[in-house]
Amino acid sequence: MRPQTLDDYIGQTHLVGEGGILRRMIDQGRVSSFILWGPPGVGKTTIARIVANSTKSKFFTLSAVSSGVKEVREVIDQCKKEASSIFNAGRPILFIDEIHRFSKSQQDSLLGAVESGIVTLIGATTENPSFEVIRPLLSRAQVYILKSLEADELQQLLDRAITQDEVLSKRQVEVKETAALFRFSGGDARKLLNILELIEQSTAIGEPMVITDEIVIERLQQNPMAYDKTGDMHYDIISAFIKSVRGSDPDAAIYWLARMIEGGEDPEFIARRLVILSAEDIGLANPNALLLANACFETIRKIGMPEGRIPLAECTIYLATSPKSNSAYMAIDRALALVRQSGDLPVPLHIRNAPTKLMKDLGYGATYKYPHDFPGNYVQQQYLPNALLGTRLWQPCDNPQEAKMSKPKQ
Numbered sequence: 175m176r177p178q179t180l181d182d183y184i185g186q187t188h189l190v191g192e193g194g195i196l197r198r199m200i201d202q203g204r205v206s207s208f209i210l211w212g213p214p215g216v217g218k219t220t221i222a223r224i225v226a227n228s229t230k231s232k233f234f235t236l237s238a239v240s241s242g243v244k245e246v247r248e249v250i251d252q253c254k255k256e257a258s259s260i261f262n263a264g265r266p267i268l269f270i271d272e273i274h275r276f277s278k279s280q281q282d283s284l285l286g287a288v289e290s291g292i293v294t295l296i297g298a299t300t301e302n303p304s305f306e307v308i309r310p311l312l313s314r315a316q317v318y319i320l321k322s323l324e325a326d327e328l329q330q331l332l333d334r335a336i337t338q339d340e341v342l343s344k345r346q347v348e349v350k351e352t353a354a355l356f357r358f359s360g361g362d363a364r365k366l367l368n369i370l371e372l373i374e375q376s377t378a379i380g381e382p383m384v385i386t387d388e389i390v391i392e393r394l395q396q397n398p399m400a401y402d403k404t405g406d407m408h409y410d411i412i413s414a415f416i417k418s419v420r421g422s423d424p425d426a427a428i429y430w431l432a433r434m435i436e437g438g439e440d441p442e443f444i445a446r447r448l449v450i451l452s453a454e455d456i457g458l459a460n461p462n463a464l465l466l467a468n469a470c471f472e473t474i475r476k477i478g479m480p481e482g483r484i485p486l487a488e489c490t491i492y493l494a495t496s497p498k499s500n501s502a503y504m505a506i507d508r509a510l511a512l513v514r515q516s517g518d519l520p521v522p523l524h525i526r527n528a529p530t531k532l533m534k535d536l537g538y539g540a541t542y543k544y545p546h547d548f549p550g551n552y553v554q555q556q557y558l559p560n561a562l563l564g565t566r567l568w569q570p571c572d573n574p575q576e577a578k579m580s581k582p583k584q
Contacts, residue, residue, distance in 0.1 A: 212320025215362030322361025
């Protein structure tokens with residue numbers, strides 16, 4: 175059932191639909207390196223294969239789970255031969271599944287080939303590339319985000335499987351209910367097809383294959399309230415966890431943490447959310463929160479589970495009981511909106527850098543006042559562009575730390 179062309183591809187219309195960036199790349203035959211970030215079963219590998227087929231490029235694959243630096247170099251050598259061949263229609267494509275599992279040295283070994291254009295890199299990851307992919311590689315590959323399949327897209331997949339699959343198309347299939355099927359699929363196309371296969375194999379030949387919520391739950395032998403790491407329950411529980419910490423309820427926060435741990439959630443995912451939360455919701459009211467959250471994240475990486483549950487619990491309770499402020503979060507969003515609206519306003523002349531004589535002659539930095547030359551290491555001076563004088567972007571929240579920080583300078 176794997177699609178061979180974009181016309182058969184279901185989902186990700188923001189990337190492969192009419193006017194989507196990946197569709198334009200394929201249509202123009204000019205594909206640059208990119209990384210696909212999204213949950214399992216949403217079509218990352220399929221997109222890579224469609225790109226290769228559509229551009230008639232040689233397609234090489236590596237799995238970060240089973241490949242080392244040696245295998246990477248061997249594949250790159252093969253790509254060099256293909257790239258230099260006059261019979262090769264396009265630049266070779268190297269697809270790396272689970273690229274987030276590559277070590278730094280493995281990722282370093284890719285840089286030269288990607289930089290020199292020997293190979294077009296397509297990576298696939300379920301983890302945030304900002305945390306898992308080295309910066310030099312990220313700068314050479316655009317990141318595109320894939321989404322879990324929606325109910326209407328899962329319905330399309332179901333309809334296609336029933337009519338086009340070589341097994342299901344020969345059977346009498348009666349779809350009476352789809353709620354449980356779509357719920358347990360969790361936006362994962364592969365999981366939906368696996369559930370269909372399970373129901374088909376457990377239905378006697380000659381009998382109608384009936385799909386109801388009760389049958390799906392019975393065949394899967396799962397409690398419908400069980401934790402699903404890639405479905406709605408995953409997002410609902412992490413949302414409840416974050417909102418409990420933000421709402422300063424340590425008991426609820428630790429409960430939702432336990433639900434995630436018991437459900438087998440990736441502890442690094444939880445730790446990353448705590449890092450984000452510490453900056454977004456606690457922020458300047460208690461700057462130590464970000465330090466503790468970062469320490470928790472590093473500790474999880476070093477010791478893993480089950481011991482990792484202890485620093486996760488410590489950090490969760492600390493953040494839940496800390497004073498809260500989102501002033502830094504709101505300030506940067508206001509500033510970004512202002513920059514987009516106002517454009518590239520000139521830097522005031524007196525705070526420009528003046529490394530050359532010409533710049534100094536033009537008055538760069540001429541009237542700048544060095545704060546350390548004044549009492550209290552402070553002097554009133556203009557720092558914003560002329561057009562933004564008087565603009566306030568940071569608005570302190572009501573807590574002792576920010577009250578102290580926002581006192582007027584003398």
